[in-house]
Amino acid sequence: MKQVTASGQTVKDAVQSAIQQLNTTEDQVNIEIIDEGKKGMFGIFGAKRAIVKVSIKEDPIDQAVTYLKEIATAFSEDVAITVKREGKQIYFDLSGHKIAMIIGKRGQTLNAIQHLVQVMINRISSEHFRIVIDAEGYRNRRRITLEQLAHRLADKAIKINKDVALEPMPSSERKIIHSALQDNQQVETCSDGTEPNRHVVIRAL
Amino acid sequence: MEALITTIVQPFVDYPEDVEVAVKEEANKIVYHLTVNPEDVGKVIGKNGRIAKSIRTVVYAACTDTKRRVYLDIM
Numbered sequence: 001m002k003q004v005t006a007s008g009q010t011v012k013d014a015v016q017s018a019i020q021q022l023n024t025t026e027d028q029v030n031i032e033i034i035d036e037g038k039k040g041m042f043g044i045f046g047a048k049r050a051i052v053k054v055s056i057k058e059d060p061i062d063q064a065v066t067y068l069k070e071i072a073t074a075f076s077e078d079v080a081i082t083v084k085r086e087g088k089q090i091y092f093d094l095s096g097h098k099i100a101m102i103i104g105k106r107g108q109t110l111n112a113i114q115h116l117v118q119v120m121i122n123r124i125s126s127e128h129f130r131i132v133i134d135a136e137g138y139r140n141r142r143r144i145t146l147e148q149l150a151h152r153l154a155d156k157a158i159k160i161n162k163d164v165a166l167e168p169m170p171s172s173e174r175k176i177i178h179s180a181l182q183d184n185q186q187v188e189t190c191s192d193g194t195e196p197n198r199h200v201v202i203r204a205l
Numbered sequence: 206m207e208a209l210i211t212t213i214v215q216p217f218v219d220y221p222e223d224v225e226v227a228v229k230e231e232a233n234k235i236v237y238h239l240t241v242n243p244e245d246v247g248k249v250i251g252k253n254g255r256i257a258k259s260i261r262t263v264v265y266a267a268c269t270d271t272k273r274r275v276y277l278d279i280m
Contacts, residue, residue, distance in 0.1 A: 063216075067212070067216060070209075070212045071209070071212070071213060071263060074206075074209040074267045075266070075267055101266065101269070102266075104262070104266050108262055109262055109263060109266040112258070112259035112260075112262035112263050112266075113259075113263055115255065115256070115259045116213060116256070116259050116260070116263065119217065119251070119256060120216045120217065123216065123217065124216065195253070196258075
């Protein structure tokens with residue numbers, strides 16, 4: 001992000017000088033006042049200069065795309081990114097020929113990239129965004145696999161009449177399990193353990 | 206690879222110019238040593254080391270071509 005810190009006799013002066021340094025106009029910048037300054041007596045005694053921090057506004061989503069692209073290029077040269085925004089939720093869809101490398105084992109690399117982009121975008125933006133990064137329909141495939149797994153393990157829990165614990169998963173994946181078994185009256189689900197080892201337990205009723 | 210680590214870390218810190226990556230290559234491992242401004246250490250590590258963990262996952266996944274094991278040291 002391009003930003004400068006400038007000082008002047010008044011806040012207005014300081015902002016003007018910062019805008020000149022950045023070579024832009026006032027409506028394209030964010031202004032943060034660090035010190036309002038003081039006029040002082042006769043403008044000499046106890047006068048304090050105003051200090052402002054001025055930065056050029058950039059669309060956080062554009063910056064996130066650039067950031068994501070830089071990370072993805074480290075895995076393969078030809079990654080294409082499509083962006084879809086629904087309110088606070090932003091979807092990034094990746095595709096390319098070495099996409100399996102980006103997804104990683106059980107999506108762990110994809111989840112790590114998603115976490116980094118999420119932290120990065122919320123650091124630079126004043127709004128709060130939720131990021132979902134998908135790669136060639138991976139999230140949907142994973143959802144179907146998890147739902148099948150949930151039903152299979154629910155049957156097992158009923159049959160052996162014991163608790164069945166699943167392996168640790170991120171919260172989004174645990175949610176899929178919980179909602180898949182919500183309508184099943186014979187079992188209940190709960191999450192046990194602390195992050196990052198939090199996992200779903202299926203209990204027969 | 207140093208470039209990847211730098212691009213990942215820079216948006217998290219207040220002093221992007223202080224981000225440095227040193228490489229130490231040994232017979233069967235490569236160690237990347239990441240240093241940031243002391244004020245920014247917490248931002249790179251995150252709550253319960255979550256950001257550090259994500260950075261490591263991405264970096265380890267990105268360099269599978271080499272036969273040597275890769276490590277990432279933070280501070």
